[in-house]
Amino acid sequence: QKEVEQDPGPLSVPEGAIVSLNCTYSNSAFQYFMWYRQYSRKGPELLMYTYSSGNKEDGRFTAQVDKSSKYISLFIRDSQPSDSATYLCAMRAFNKFYFGSGTKLNVKP
């Protein structure tokens, strides 16, 4: 079983839609949960960072962590064409990070 599972997509939505991106994981030691955005041929850029279970909101982005279900989500409200990118979830246990394979999102104007 992979440490982190993420649907690769692609996910195509119209501009203004609410987007839901998800990851599941198997390692109970994960305590830090992150979402990265990666544009084509660029390095991943940290979007959201959460510790343990709960919600965190930053502008149009909301990150949710449910440790009991080993499930994390990223919601994007009022999606824009500029949100088109690959979204990577990442989790940390001790000093090692584990990445999902990324979900490719396309927001159509």
Place this chain on the structure above:
Amino acid sequence: EPEVTQTPSHQVTQMGQEVILRCVPISNHLYFYWYRQILGQKVEFLVSFYNNEISEKSEIFDDQFSVERPDGSNFTLKIRSTKLEDSAMYFCANLGQGGKGYTFGSGTRLTVV
């Protein structure tokens, strides 16, 4: 916003040649990492570096790979004898104080021909 800078942005090399990928991390950050991403695949951990020595490495990081901090600021990844399958994006990353996620560099695209 502090940045991690990587050079070169793109390198083409012949199979069997040595390459050195360079990174200037954010100053005062303690942990340094190299990751790679083969086109269309996931980001894969290579090695972590703390206090001027390797703290952890993956099974990918075999004897052909090495890392150094030659002058206290630059952080390099050397691949001694490149293979076709080494073609990938290589990312340097810092772990900030407090451990809040990585800051990635923009990457070096390595193409082995």
